[in-house]
Amino acid sequence: MNEKEKYQFETKAIHAGYESKHHFDSLAPPIYQTSTFTFSSLEQGANRFSGAEDGYVYSRLSNPTITILEERMAQLEEGEAALAFGSGMAAVSAVLIGLTKAGDHILCSKGVYGCTFGLLEMLEEKYQIRHSFSNLETEEEILAAIRKDTACIYIETPINPTMTLVDLELVTSIAKQKGIPVVVDNTFSTPYLQQPLKLGCDLVIHSATKFIGGHGDVVAGIVVGNEEVISVLRKTTQKDIGGILSPFDAWLLLRGLKTLAVRMDRHCENAEYIAKQLSLHPKVKAVYYPGDKKSTAYSLMQKQMKKGGGLLSFEVKGGYEETVKVVNQLKLISIAVSLGDAETLIQHPASMTHAVVPEEARKEMGISNELLRLSVGLEAWEDIMRDLQQALDSI
Ligand SMILES: *Cc1c(COP(=O)(O)O)cnc(C)c1O
Numbered sequence: 543m544n545e546k547e548k549y550q551f552e553t554k555a556i557h558a559g560y561e562s563k564h565h566f567d568s569l570a571p572p573i574y575q576t577s578t579f580t581f582s583s584l585e586q587g588a589n590r591f592s593g594a595e596d597g598y599v600y601s602r603l604s605n606p607t608i609t610i611l612e613e614r615m616a617q618l619e620e621g622e623a624a625l626a627f628g629s630g631m632a633a634v635s636a637v638l639i640g641l642t643k644a645g646d647h648i649l650c651s652k653g654v655y656g657c658t659f660g661l662l663e664m665l666e667e668k669y670q671i672r673h674s675f676s677n678l679e680t681e682e683e684i685l686a687a688i689r690k691d692t693a694c695i696y697i698e699t700p701i702n703p704t705m706t707l708v709d710l711e712l713v714t715s716i717a718k719q720k721g722i723p724v725v726v727d728n729t730f731s732t733p734y735l736q737q738p739l740k741l742g743c744d745l746v747i748h749s750a751t752k753f754i755g756g757h758g759d760v761v762a763g764i765v766v767g768n769e770e771v772i773s774v775l776r777k778t779t780q781k782d783i784g785g786i787l788s789p790f791d792a793w794l795l796l797r798g799l800k801t802l803a804v805r806m807d808r809h810c811e812n813a814e815y816i817a818k819q820l821s822l823h824p825k826v827k828a829v830y831y832p833g834d835k836k837s838t839a840y841s842l843m844q845k846q847m848k849k850g851g852g853l854l855s856f857e858v859k860g861g862y863e864e865t866v867k868v869v870n871q872l873k874l875i876s877i878a879v880s881l882g883d884a885e886t887l888i889q890h891p892a893s894m895t896h897a898v899v900p901e902e903a904r905k906e907m908g909i910s911n912e913l914l915r916l917s918v919g920l921e922a923w924e925d926i927m928r929d930l931q932q933a934l935d936s937i
Contacts, residue, residue: 551618551734551803552803552804554614555614555734555799555802556800558614559609559610559613559617560614571607573607573793574601574606574789576601576605576789577600578600578601579597579598579599602781602786605789607789607792607796608786608787610796611626611787611792611795611799612624612626612764614799615748615754615764615766618733618802619728619733619766621746622767622769622772623766623767623769623772623773624764624766625764625765625766625780626786627763627765627780627785627786628761628787628788628791629751629761629763629785630729630749630750630762630763631661631763632785632786633747633748633749633763633765633785634655634657634658634747634763635779635785637775637779638661638662638665638671638694639665640774640775640778640779641693641694641723642693643693644669645671647671647672647689647692647693648671648672648673648694649674649687649692649695649696650662650674650675650676650697651676651696652675652676652701653675653704653706653907654675654698654701655698655702656897656898657898658696658698658727659899674687678697678708678713681716684716688716694722694723694724695722695724695725696725697713697726698726699726699736700731700851700853702730703830703891703896703909703913703915704830704855704907704908704909705831706830706908707839707842707846707847709842709845709846710724710726710738710742710743711742711845711846715742723744723771724738724742724744725745725746725747726738726745727747728746729752730753731851732748732802734802734803735810735849735851736846736848741846744767745765745767746767747764748763748764749763750763750795751882752882752883753802753805753809753852753882754795754798754802755798756882758880758884759794760795760798763787805884806849808920809882810852811923812919812921812926813831813833813850813852813853814831814850815923816854816930817829817834817850817854818834819930819931820854823930823931825858825934825935826856826857826858826934827856827912828856829855829856830855831850831854832850833851834850852917852918853915853916853917854915854916855891855916856913856916857912857914858912864912865914867933867936868914868933869890871933872930874886874925874926874928875916875929876888879894879895880917881915882917883917884920885919886921886929887917888914888915888916889914889915890914890915891913891914891915892904892909892913
């Protein structure tokens with residue numbers, strides 16, 4: 543399928559970037575498990591290196607299986623080009639290092655993935671690349687947070703694990719006037735629910751480990767953007783730092799992508815039901831889910847997302863002890879970090895994903911010791927809810 547944007551999302555998730563006639567009519571994309579590619583002559587090798595001739599050279603630079611994945615992800619995010627990485631963090635680091643130099647400043651949404659926070663601290667300590675956090679809620683707030691040396695604005699929305707949203711259109715409209723690129727970690731939403739590039743953002747990052755793969759069996763990352771930026775990243779922070787994806791893992795992601803739309807619909811449907819039921823439970827203090835009509839994030843969710851997503855958080859009434867008891871009492875739901883899998887997963891941000899964030903900063907981000915994050919899976923919602931119910935009833 544080579545005619546871009548002709549098909550709907552669901553169709554592109556299955557066909558984009560792949561034409562079986564170029565691959566011995568194989569229905570499934572082949573896994574090109576090779577480190578290098580042969581040249582028919584010295585001249586051809588030289589032309590491949592110089593770029594005078596298209597073609598593959600070495601799998602750290604590009605590989606046909608990876609190319610299919612990159613093309614498919616670019617089309618799903620409605621971007622021009624994409625790059626695949628060996629992990630979400632390889633993608634995040636390639637982008638942040640690629641967009642900054644010593645002395646620059648990175649403006650972040652209030653709340654970023656734990657290891658992204660760790661990377662920002664490292665960049666500051668080693669290379670004096672500073673960062674600051676802002677709610678990015680109003681024009682005044684955004685303008686006040688932008689500095690003369692701000693090299694990029696880095697956003698997660700929904701913000702993990704409190705599920706607050708950032709208005710992408712508002713931020714990009716201001717960033718555009720200032721000529722500052724906006725990067726969005728779109729891991730929680732996937733392009734099925736949210737397409738930041740269409741809202742004016744410049745780069746989208748995914749931990750493809752999560753909903754893109756969708757089956758809890760691969761660690762991977764993706765970056766999507768325009769041809770120019772992606773080409774620079776491909777020749778610099780991807781090529782020379784080298785956090786590339788393996789062809790087999792690209793194949794697993796291509797397989798996962800085929801069902802992305804149907805999986806996301808079911809994740810969202812299940813999460814909506816669980817959020818509603820949890821909010822009625824007497825042992826639950828609060829539920830945070832942007833797809834909940836009573837949520838303060840609901841109107842913004844409707845503006846920039848298709849549905850509320852597969853993640854929600856809730857606070858247990860009582861204290862830390864009660865929270866521990868609820869988690870340990872679960873039978874069907876697994877205690878694990880990561881998200882977006884077929885299995886429902888629960889984790890305790892204060893002691894797990896956000897344990898590296900100092901307690902003061904955690905409090906400010908709204909991460910209490912009673913907060914639990916649920917990645918709602920694809921099981922029957924009645925079974926997920928019954929498990930939560932019996933665990934909550936036990937305290
Ligand atoms: C998991 C995650 C990452 C990091 O991805 P890895 O694939 O684990 O390296 C980055 N951002 C978000 C929002 C994530 O959930």
